[in-house]
Structure formats: C-alpha cells, structure tokens
Amino acid sequence: MSIGVLALFAIIPILVALILMVFLRMGAMKAMPLSWLSCFLIAVVIWKLPVSYVTALSIQGVINACSVLIIVFGALLILHTLQYSGGMETIQYGMQQISKDMRVQAIIVGVLYAAFIEGAAGFGTPAALAAPLLLSLGFPPIAAAILCLTFNSFPVTFGGVGTPLLIGLNAGARNIMDALIAGNVLPNDAAFYKIIGENVSLMHLPMIFILPIFMLGFITRLYGPKRSWSDGLAAWKFSLFASFAFGVPYMGLAWLVGPETPALLGGLIGLGVVMYGAKAGFCVPKEVWTFGDDSKWDKSWTGTVAFDKKKELTPTMSQLRAWMPYILIGFILMITRIRSLPFSVWINKYLIIDIRNILGWSGVSDNSIKLLNLPGTLPFAVIALLTIVLHKMPLEKAGAAWKDTFFKMGPATISLCASVALVKVFQGSGSFPAANKALIESLKALGVNTDIVSMPRAMAETIALKVGPLWPVVSSYIGGLGAYITGSNTVSNTLFAQFQWDVASILKLPQTIIIASQAAGGAMGNMICVHNVIAACTVVGLLNREGEIIKKTFIPFFIYGVVVGIVTLILVSINFREFITTVI
Secondary structure, eight states, X not given: OOHHHHHHHHTHHHHHHHIIIIISOOOHHHHHHHHHXXXXXXXXXXXXXXXXXXXXXXXXXXXXXXXXXXXXXXXXXXXXXXXXXXXXXXXXXXXXXXXXOHHHHIIIIIIIIHHHHHHHTOTTHHHHHHHHHHHHTTOOHHHHHHHHHHHSSTTGGGHXXXXXXXXXXXXXXXXXXXXXXXTTSOSSHHHHHHHHHHHHHHHHHHHHHHHHHHHHHHHHHHHSTTOOHHHHHTTHHHHHHHHHHHHHHHHHHHHHTOTTSHHHHHHHHHHHHHHHHHHTTTTOOSSOOOOOOGGGSOGGGOOSOOOOOOSSOOOSSOHHHHHHHHHHHHHHHHHHHOTTSHHHHHHTTSSEEOOOSGGGOTTOXXXXXXXXXXXXXXXXXXXXXXXXXXXXXXXXXXXXXXXXHHHHHHHHHHHHHHHHHHHHXXXXXXXXXXXXXXXXXXXXXXXXXXXXXXXXXXXXXXXXHHHGGGHHXXXXXXXXXXXXXXXXXXXXXXXXXXXXXXXXXXXXXXHHHHHHHHHHHHHHGGGTOHHHHHHXXXXXXXXXXXXXXXXXXXXXXXXXXXXXXXXHHHHHHTTTTOOOOSOO
C-alpha cells in the first residue's frame, strides 16, 4: 500500500474528532471515544496490527492520561481551595488595585504568569492555573480559556526547564547528535540544543510582540460589550511594554545560556517588571476596559464554574498570604526542575509507579509514573493542603473544596483517557524503534510488517512529497500536527525530529533551521491540542465545548504558522547559523 493511501487512512481519526467537535458540536466526552475507536479499527484492519497489541497501546494511553488528570485535578483543587478560603477574593481585590483594566490583567496573568509556570513545569500546567485565575477576576469562561491556550505558545519550546528540546530531541534526534559529535562537527549535546534554541527563539520573536496585541483585539471583538477590535488594540502600548519585558531576557537567555531558562526567567523577570510598571500606570490605557455586567453576557460565554460576582471586593487577608499558595507553587516548580539541584533527583526517585509489558507486549509500557514529578501532586495537592493552615480554613470548607474538585473531574476523565489512548495507538502503529528488538520480533512472529511507517509519519511524508522546496513555509505545521495529535511539544519533537532532518537533507536545506521550525510548531500546536483544550475547559467549566474552543484557537494557530514560516524561509535563504551541509 502506497504512503499516500496510508496517509488517507491515518487522517480519518483526526477528521472524525474535528467533524464531531467543531462542526457537529459534539462534546469531547463523546467525540474522542469515537475517534479512538476509528483509530483502533484502522490500526487492526489497515496496519494489520494484532488486536491485543492495539489494546495494550490503548491501555498505555489510559495510564498515561492519569498523569494529565492529576495535573488538572491539582489545578482545580487550588482554585476551589482559594475560593472557599477567601484567598481568591483577596487576589481579585489586589489585582484590581494594580489595574482594573481587564486587558492589563489578561497580559499579566495570561502571558507573563503563565510563561513563568510553563517555564517551570510545562505539562499544559499554565492554562490549568491561569485560566481559572482570569475566571476569578471576572473574565467570561470562554474568553479565559481561549486567551490562556493561545498565550501558552511562545514559552512552550523552552517549557518545563527546556524539556521539549532536552528530552524531545534527545529521543527524536539521538542518532543525529551522535553522528555530529562522532564527526567532530559538535563538541557535545548541549551545543546542538543551544543552536536549535537560538534559531527557534528567532522564530518565536515576532509573535511575542504580535500575538498579545492580536489576541486582545480578537477577544474584545468576540466577547467585549461593543464587539470591537479597537477596544483590545487600544492597549497596544502596554502589550508592547510587556512583550519587551519578557522578550529581552527570553532572547538573551536562549542565546547566552541555553534552553533551560528562557521561559522560566523571562516570565519571572517580565512579571516583576510589568506588575511594577502597571501599578505606576506606565503604558496603561487611560480608560479602564472590562467585559461589562455579566448579566448581559451571552449564555454561551459562561460555564458551570461560578466566580464571585460581588462588585465591591473585600480582602479577607493580606495580599502576601493570599498569593502565598501561588508563590510556593512557582518556587517549588522551579527548584524541583533545575537539574543541578538535588530536588530534581528526589522527585524522580521516590513514589514511582512502574508499569511494563502491558498484556505481555515487550516495550508497551508507561515505563513509570513519577507521582512527585507531576505538578498535580507536588506542588498542587500538597500546597492545597498547606493552604488550609495558611488561610486558617475551617475543615468543612476544605472538604467542600475537595468535593467540588472530584465532582468536576468526571466528564474530563473520559475525554482525556480516550484522547491519550488514541495518541498511543498513533505512535505505536509503525516506525518501530530498532532498539526495541523484543517487540519487533514478537510482531514479526505474528506476520506483522514491522517496516511499515506509523500513522503520523505517513501523513508527514505525504505532505513533504507534495510541498517540496516550499517545506520551510509549512514545516512548523508538522510540529503543530504532532502537538495536536499527542498533546505535547516534547512528544511532537520525538515523533518528527528525525523526519524533519531527513526532509531537509533531501531538499538541501539547513537541517538545524528546519528542526527549529519543528520545535516552534510543536509549541504553537498547544493552542489546538485536544487534551490541553479539555484541561482548560474543565477548569473553567466548559465541558463539551471543546470543538467551539478549537474553532477559535485555530485562527491564531494558523497565523502563528504563517509568521514562523516566513521567518524560517528568511533564515534558510541566508543560511543562518548553518553548521552542517552534508547529508548524514
């Protein structure tokens, strides 16, 4: 069967999800199981994989989904705990003292605070934390979700202390790095990561300035009282101020240090500078803008998570005590993700659930679930418990917070388990790693063609054959496709780094620039990836509205890809920082 025909079959599960959620407006709780089922049948009938093997992959996906569910649970728990403790009302009051302008609040929370959390933790954590915080400040739930999903893009390549590059490329481009080091082209892995980071920072740079301004106008056009682009664009000075405050350390760290800290310290430095500037009125619009009286909102803007609608907020504690849970979360995330500190070792050493050889298939495993390494466990759940003491909460209120959180998790569990199960079937459908000899031998013994390409690879190779020399313009969308399918920039890089290198070599393009475009695309793909959308919808109470969200976030996703494509084409045309031209 030709690669083109395989690609047509491979895209069916994606089309099923898109048609059901975006066009038929079916909730992810129903759509994603149907999408998984179509993927399961295609894997068995077209890829001719054993039913037990595909079942094992699906079980692996369900186990893997538990990690995401723990993160979402922890984020919801923090939100509900602060609501019951009075901390959230105090935070709302404090934010209004900095600025009552919701455009300013969107930049501070959605861009800078979220960038810091992304830099520290990754895992889609920023949308899960920042979206409910915007909700509590009076944003329509749908606006909060869209803003946080789209803003969680340019920090992502360097998120989780550089995980998408350090882990994703280590897994997806290990052969490339080994060959470059053996040929004395590069001294070590760090040099490879740094060059990719330098290139990808240039690809993100225009959108660091463009995206916040665009999204302010986009949101005020859709959900503002006047439905006007101009309301959002009027805050362009403050938006540019924030972009400079974040972008300067972001670029400096990417070029001078490496991929571990641009998002982390860029977000932290930018947050401090912009909050100080906003309080002093620097570049803040003269006229305060809000979403208006919530009683006049369209019903479609709201969800099942309520926020305090009091017009006159009353702080019940000091700002420091109210913010302390979030401060501790940021601090713990930071010190436990810096590899030079011992805490990074500890969280990867203790409380590990090891699951291997699911249904007897060698290599089909979750490898391990490191409970302490999941932000939902440490710090979210731990800090939620500590907040009971910090905020002097009555035990009945703390119990109510936990009860509300468990209640909200039900529908999201089904959606996430189905979507991640689909991902694992996609990944395990072909292009079997040579190192996994036991799996290959087991499949060969059953008559499976182990030389067949995986579903994502079939789609990517077909696109590459059609596009040819224009590959620099579209290569980022492959990264975005990988993130959409897998829900992870890291996994997208693992899936497609070698493929992007091979295409660049065939087309005589600078390989590192194309891999950087892949990494940038994986970051922008966070806007539309299903399990991030499900997570964001869960924490703001918009379950079964995932298709509507994706329909909106696809617009900035597409624009982002156009800009990255233009920058990639420019870098290719001047052969920027090319360090190898031979085909490996």
